Amino acid sequence: MELGVIGLGRMGRIVVDRSLDAGHDVVAFDLDAEATAAAAEAGATPADSVSDLADRLGEERRIWLMVPAGDAVDATLDELEPHLDAEDVVVDGGNSHFEDSVRRAESCPAAYLDCGTSGGPASAEAGFSLMVGGPAWAYEELTPVFDAVATGPAGHDRMGEAGSGHYVKMVHNGVEYALMQAYGEGFELLHEGRYDLDLEAVARTWNNGAVIRSWLLELCEEAFREEGSDLGDVADRIEGGSTGTWTVQEALEQEVPLPLIYQALAERFSSRGDGRFSRRLANRLRYGFGRHEVQRE
Amino acid sequence: MELGVIGLGRMGRIVVDRSLDAGHDVVAFDLDAEATAAAAEAGATPADSVSDLADRLGEERRIWLMVPAGDAVDATLDELEPHLDAEDVVVDGGNSHFEDSVRRAESCPAAYLDCGTSGGPASAEAGFSLMVGGPAWAYEELTPVFDAVATGPAGHDRMGEAGSGHYVKMVHNGVEYALMQAYGEGFELLHEGRYDLDLEAVARTWNNGAVIRSWLLELCEEAFREEGSDLGDVADRIEGGSTGTWTVQEALEQEVPLPLIYQALAERFSSRGDGRFSRRLANRLRYGFGRHEVQRE
Amino acid sequence: MELGVIGLGRMGRIVVDRSLDAGHDVVAFDLDAEATAAAAEAGATPADSVSDLADRLGEERRIWLMVPAGDAVDATLDELEPHLDAEDVVVDGGNSHFEDSVRRAESCPAAYLDCGTSGGPASAEAGFSLMVGGPAWAYEELTPVFDAVATGPAGHDRMGEAGSGHYVKMVHNGVEYALMQAYGEGFELLHEGRYDLDLEAVARTWNNGAVIRSWLLELCEEAFREEGSDLGDVADRIEGGSTGTWTVQEALEQEVPLPLIYQALAERFSSRGDGRFSRRLANRLRYGFGRHEVQRE
Amino acid sequence: MELGVIGLGRMGRIVVDRSLDAGHDVVAFDLDAEATAAAAEAGATPADSVSDLADRLGEERRIWLMVPAGDAVDATLDELEPHLDAEDVVVDGGNSHFEDSVRRAESCPAAYLDCGTSGGPASAEAGFSLMVGGPAWAYEELTPVFDAVATGPAGHDRMGEAGSGHYVKMVHNGVEYALMQAYGEGFELLHEGRYDLDLEAVARTWNNGAVIRSWLLELCEEAFREEGSDLGDVADRIEGGSTGTWTVQEALEQEVPLPLIYQALAERFSSRGDGRFSRRLANRLRYGFGRHEVQRE
Numbered sequence A, B, C, D: 001m002e003l004g005v006i007g008l009g010r011m012g013r014i015v016v017d018r019s020l021d022a023g024h025d026v027v028a029f030d031l032d033a034e035a036t037a038a039a040a041e042a043g044a045t046p047a048d049s050v051s052d053l054a055d056r057l058g059e060e061r062r063i064w065l066m067v068p069a070g071d072a073v074d075a076t077l078d079e080l081e082p083h084l085d086a087e088d089v090v091v092d093g094g095n096s097h098f099e100d101s102v103r104r105a106e107s108c109p110a111a112y113l114d115c116g117t118s119g120g121p122a123s124a125e126a127g128f129s130l131m132v133g134g135p136a137w138a139y140e141e142l143t144p145v146f147d148a149v150a151t152g153p154a155g156h157d158r159m160g161e162a163g164s165g166h167y168v169k170m171v172h173n174g175v176e177y178a179l180m181q182a183y184g185e186g187f188e189l190l191h192e193g194r195y196d197l198d199l200e201a202v203a204r205t206w207n208n209g210a211v212i213r214s215w216l217l218e219l220c221e222e223a224f225r226e227e228g229s230d231l232g233d234v235a236d237r238i239e240g241g242s243t244g245t246w247t248v249q250e251a252l253e254q255e256v257p258l259p260l261i262y263q264a265l266a267e268r269f270s271s272r273g274d275g276r277f278s279r280r281l282a283n284r285l286r287y288g289f290g291r292h293e294v295q296r297e
Helices: A010-021 A033-041 A050-056 A071-083 A098-107 A120-126 A136-149 A164-192 A199-207 A215-227 A242-254 A259-271 A277-290 B010-021 B033-041 B050-056 B071-083 B098-107 B120-126 B136-149 B164-192 B199-207 B215-227 B242-254 B259-271 B277-290 C010-021 C033-041 C050-056 C071-083 C098-107 C120-126 C136-149 C164-192 C199-207 C215-227 C242-254 C259-271 C277-290 D010-021 D033-041 D050-056 D071-083 D098-107 D120-126 D136-149 D164-192 D199-207 D215-227 D242-254 D259-271 D277-290
Strands: A002-006 A025-029 A062-065 A089-092 A111-118 A129-133 A156-160 B002-006 B025-029 B062-065 B089-092 B111-118 B129-133 B156-160 C002-006 C025-029 C062-065 C089-092 C111-118 C129-133 C156-160 D002-006 D025-029 D062-065 D089-092 D111-118 D129-133 D156-160
Touching: A002 A010, A002 A050, A010 A025, A010 A033, A010 A120, A010 A136, A025 A033, A025 A050, A050 A071, A062 A071, A062 A136, A071 A089, A071 A098, A089 A136, A098 A111, A098 A164, A111 A136, A111 A164, A120 B277, A129 A136, A129 A164, A129 D199, A136 A156, A156 A164, A156 D199, A164 A199, A164 A215, A164 A242, A164 A259, A164 B277, A164 D164, A164 D199, A164 D242, A164 D259, A199 A215, A199 D129, A199 D156, A199 D164, A215 B277, A242 A259, A242 C242, A242 D164, A259 B277, A259 C259, A259 D164, A259 D259, A277 B120, A277 B164, A277 B215, A277 B259, B002 B010, B002 B050, B010 B025, B010 B033, B010 B120, B010 B136, B025 B033, B025 B050, B050 B071, B062 B071, B062 B136, B071 B089, B071 B098, B089 B136, B098 B111, B098 B164, B111 B136, B111 B164, B129 B136, B129 B164, B129 C199, B136 B156, B156 B164, B156 C199, B164 B199, B164 B215, B164 B242, B164 B259, B164 C164, B164 C199, B164 C242, B164 C259, B199 B215, B199 C129, B199 C156, B199 C164, B242 B259, B242 C164, B242 D242, B259 C164, B259 C259, B259 D259, C002 C010, C002 C050, C010 C025, C010 C033, C010 C120, C010 C136, C025 C033, C025 C050, C050 C071, C062 C071, C062 C136, C071 C089, C071 C098, C089 C136, C098 C111, C098 C164, C111 C136, C111 C164, C120 D277, C129 C136, C129 C164, C136 C156, C156 C164, C164 C199, C164 C215, C164 C242, C164 C259, C164 D277, C199 C215, C215 D277, C242 C259, C259 D277, C277 D120, C277 D164, C277 D215, C277 D259, D002 D010, D002 D050, D010 D025, D010 D033, D010 D120, D010 D136, D025 D033, D025 D050, D050 D071, D062 D071, D062 D136, D071 D089, D071 D098, D089 D136, D098 D111, D098 D164, D111 D136, D111 D164, D129 D136, D129 D164, D136 D156, D156 D164, D164 D199, D164 D215, D164 D242, D164 D259, D199 D215, D242 D259
Parallel strands: A002 A025, A002 A062, A062 A089, A089 A111, A129 A156, B002 B025, B002 B062, B062 B089, B089 B111, B129 B156, C002 C025, C002 C062, C062 C089, C089 C111, C129 C156, D002 D025, D002 D062, D062 D089, D089 D111, D129 D156
Antiparallel strands: A111 A129, B111 B129, C111 C129, D111 D129
16 A cells, blocks of 8 residues: 655654555655655655655555644645545544544545554554544555554554544543553652662562553653662653643533543643742741741742 | 630730630749740739649639640640549640540540630630530530630530540641632632732732632732732742641541542642652653653753 | 613622612613613613613713623623723623633723622622723723722722733632632531531631631531531532633643642532543452452442 | 462462462461362362461471451461461561551561562462562562562562562552542543543553553453443442552651542542532532522432
């Protein structure tokens, strides 16, 4: 099968390489000519532009976008759309908001698949988990590519209609925040607690047979191995947060309570500030009612 | 009525002064002779020691302890007990754990009233709120003093048996933590949010007629008046926490969920650390699965 | 001063009555003719329609809208706007979203004041707390009316530019949710805990001098007096939630953590469902890893 | 190596079977004679009593207790101790509180290993994760058995001194609660949200390559396969909670904030009540300040 891939960053490049490895033909394009050249070296046919990529594909175009969520997707689609018709299929493998995907699916002349992609750079070898939304025929049409890019047939599935792939991925990420914070709390108590523990050994022991074993816990094990049980100079500052924010926003609309996921997101916000104003006020109020000494900076 | 008061710190002194103002006779003692002398100047009869205080009181001794919770209460009771019999009444007005109060009530030769005391130094003029546990006859016996020390007859009540006064006070303090944090969150959003607001004016406007008006909100108003809308150099560090910890511990035993009170307590713990280990781990994990840059100190 | 009031529900009627009591002239209109007639009986000049109300006001029209937030405000403004010019002032005293108020302020031919109103029906006697956003001159112009409708001069203030009044009111309500839940947790522990307590007596004692005294706590006292310490047949179901949802949404945009306010909102959502799916899954998972018996309905 | 096993429930039996499979000799005893007989059928030497088991072991006794945490451990140790000396080793493989383990280690005449055991019945084939506390020599001495009972050498490790094994297991369980609730929240949003999803398919797709893949997520997949995407008649009621309660209690002592783990525990408490008193009060308060209709049962 022939696949066009637009966006050759770390993730897009994995799509290219795994597709090539599975015997598919790939036409590749990135705004960065070096990235395009590198893909060509790996066996892809390079394209000079989005239009050129569209032209190089045959009648039934299958095009995978792996560009940053947001304006870049719309800009790429603007360039692509003159070349597309109803028999073509576009896959958005980025972290787009599901409502954007619904909107794009409605306006795109081609069939549009929103594809939540999880696994990160480590998936170069193992393959991704792909959560796909959109028309069933298009999903089936792309199945050979999904088989290659995912961990295999079990690593991808059609969740439902347009937007459902990115919806499920959004929730996946909300859960991810909470899982990280839950492990973090456990290790925090072990670190501050009564015993002087080797946290890498704890994580390794847990990863071998314990109920809470997981890939994230393997990453904890790796982190403690590389940074030490006190995490060295790793800062108390967590970047990111858009998909978690979307998850909470959607849950507010659906009136679904997500206390753990919310708390995990709130910890990110807290970590990025200079101190909680709410706590500074509480400190000051304790003087107000009890004449407790005010802590000052 | 004649009242012995042991412990003449800020709170004990209010007990002395309000009792004297109401026409009661007071015998006063503090380990700090200057504090005893100051009470004498205000009209109390000074005592040299706990024994001396007991001796100076007539047949039916009514003695109010206002000493720090913990060992100081037991030490004082050890000195007092040889002088006490079943017709005497001891009031513990401090922040003792209710289980200690139950234990002391059982072993004390006198009737024992555990008296949760709220209002702080500001109650010098307005009077305290007194939550009293212990025998009904003793509570009634002390009512003239409670009327004087509290805001009046409505400012004190017998909650129930031994320990119930300190139990209700413990829960009061747990609620207090959560209220402070709730106001703090609101002001934090106003401070960080879209408008440049005068937070003293906000608090004052709310205190005049709004649903959330309260004494704590009056203290917020005062805090913003004295420190400014950005709270100046007030630090993000909240000391204290024992009564809140007791509240959560008791709720764990009773299997009662207290998510807001717990969170308010957790904010205190967080404010006193050097950064959350849990968040440092989450920061590091984001590199693990997504090669996101690790934030380092 | 002459004031037009549109919307004569419980809250609008208080605006009418307090304005009349302060000696202002009021022209009143409600879609419900009976409500208009009742206001006329109280001393207002009745109007037949929004247009009629505008016509009956002199050159400089001051008009207070007290209609349900949302479409009703826009519909009323549509009718009013042909009659308005730049010297007129419109006050929106309802619970509008601050972004709607910014939009309306931009498009309204008159000066537009967004006025957060707190205190509820109980304010008929005591007066409201009014948080006002919009042009300073318009706020000053309306001050005599605000003095009358609020608890007095301290009960209203100009928060800042357009939208700031409703912004501050939104946050007020978020705090309100958390305060209610915080008191609720305390009383829940007292209710489930070790002592058989008279919760009305607890609330009354606290309201007289304790740090956590407040108007909401007075309402708790009243609730226990009227329903009993076990709250009788009062259901575990909390309606409402839009202003709390807005508060959390805004905090997500500002990246401000609000764990207590969020949790209070989440409790509302939980109270309205048939059971938490998350907990049903946890129940089932305990069988998965430990063969613990699954609880079934 | 020769091992005595006391307690032949589901977990003890796995210890027996995996030890036998690895070529060790096992002497087995359970208060339930049928359980002892079944172990004998599997190849173990049956014992009639704790004393008999001790007698049947050679000079250097290695004895694994797999009895319910609490009094049963102490009762068994009382029977065992007359037979033990300093060269013997006792392993407590149950869910004992770490402070009990410290106490027992101090009073036991033999070396005492506290061994947190995770994995549940499913570990019959794969082996357990074993977190061991106590003297290094005893841990090394038992290593051949640990190799057999755990997933292998990586599935067990010595955490540190007495109590550390059960300490780490306690924290493991606290994390486990939070992980279950985090997945639960995600699936709750998917279940209540915009798309009609096959949750087994979601879980399966996630388990193949996604960041949040884990053994608990495999159990989610199994649960949805067996119960359906709406979990059928699985009730909103989560039993258990002692290890989670211990985790929070220890964190209170260490002043470590655990908001997610606390919340997960609180959800268990909530699930077992008849409705939250706190929410009933909030419902009633909305009438108090806003005359909102009270929801009644």
